[in-house]
Amino acid sequence: MPEILKVKPTRMELLKLKRRIKLAQKGHKLLKEKQDALIMEFFTIYDEALSLRKELAQKMEEAFAALRLAEIDVGLLKLKEVALGVKPNNEITIRKRNIMGVPVPLIEAESFKRKPDERGYPFVSTSSRVDIAAQKFEEVLDVAVRLAEVEETLKRLAREIEKTKRRVNALEYIIIPRMEATVKFISQRLDEIERENFFRLKRVKALLEARHA
Amino acid sequence: MKIDKILNKEISRINLHLPKTRKSLAKLLEEDEPKVELRDGSKHYFKKEELLFLSSLIDEWEKDKLFLPIVLELTPVWHGYFKIHGKIEVKVIEKILGTYDILEEKSEVTLPRYLLPKIRRKLPTTTTYAFIME
Numbered sequence: 001m002p003e004i005l006k007v008k009p010t011r012m013e014l015l016k017l018k019r020r021i022k023l024a025q026k027g028h029k030l031l032k033e034k035q036d037a038l039i040m041e042f043f044t045i046y047d048e049a050l051s052l053r054k055e056l057a058q059k060m061e062e063a064f065a066a067l068r069l070a071e072i073d074v075g076l077l078k079l080k081e082v083a084l085g086v087k088p089n090n091e092i093t094i095r096k097r098n099i100m101g102v103p104v105p106l107i108e109a110e111s112f113k114r115k116p117d118e119r120g121y122p123f124v125s126t127s128s129r130v131d132i133a134a135q136k137f138e139e140v141l142d143v144a145v146r147l148a149e150v151e152e153t154l155k156r157l158a159r160e161i162e163k164t165k166r167r168v169n170a171l172e173y174i175i176i177p178r179m180e181a182t183v184k185f186i187s188q189r190l191d192e193i194e195r196e197n198f199f200r201l202k203r204v205k206a207l208l209e210a211r212h213a
Numbered sequence: 214m215k216i217d218k219i220l221n222k223e224i225s226r227i228n229l230h231l232p233k234t235r236k237s238l239a240k241l242l243e244e245d246e247p248k249v250e251l252r253d254g255s256k257h258y259f260k261k262e263e264l265l266f267l268s269s270l271i272d273e274w275e276k277d278k279l280f281l282p283i284v285l286e287l288t289p290v291w292h293g294y295f296k297i298h299g300k301i302e303v304k305v306i307e308k309i310l311g312t313y314d315i316l317e318e319k320s321e322v323t324l325p326r327y328l329l330p331k332i333r334r335k336l337p338t339t340t341t342y343a344f345i346m347e
Binding site: 020022023024026028029030031032033034037039041043044048070095097098099100101106108167175 | 216217220221223225226227229246248251253255256257258259260261263269287288289326329330333334337338341342344
């Protein structure tokens, strides 16, 4: 049995409460809609995140395999020296977009893939295996940036779903039942007062009739 | 009462992510950073590749008439369905879903909600949800 609110059992309070219940039900319906839409959005992005994760794992494996081959080919010290000479890659721009009131990142970046002559290390002292390793890691970077955007979006959506769910549940299981119980209590109390008045009037009428007789 | 205030705030907050004014595709294509201002004052940026994709779906003269973001209307009355208003908007969505018929010119369409992921996957920044209380 839900608790009842601390209000005076008057007709005025009853009307106010009925209005409040309507408002709460309206809010509940809208929030429930929002919750459903958020969950749908979450799973749409979740599918994308899963496929990107798989792609990233595969690309990482390939990239590290290529790196090992490059290490064997030119040696660790030489590879470190080459890595120091590599020019910085393209920069990314992080903007924002909004999904149902949740600000999520929107990363727009050009591809990180470069031609061998744009990387900045000399060809003479390296081998084609180094080029392959660099190319593979640039591919990894492409997927990693896309995954970063998708995973951050998922996290933020999950937080919003949790918040909305808490609000929907509070309305559905606490606030609305409590108000409905209070309405019931006030109605019963008003009926009781009416019955008491009716009985009192009957008694007064009977007493007056007895006195006149 | 406190609860009234909270509820009213929640209801008024639910559509704050909608844009103050929508911009036409033609105008957005001209911008370096295509964006719209939202009702809460924040900015919503569009993906350029998405705008180009949209412009490939419609005719040249329609670019001035397609206003973005496209609003996907959700209402508790039509549970399980959503609505789209606007001739060009409907054309774009139907082309994405593969249901476009050149002989039919609809200015409004009601679609089942299970199609939403398909649309959102293709147009994540150029579509937005609106919650309508009827």
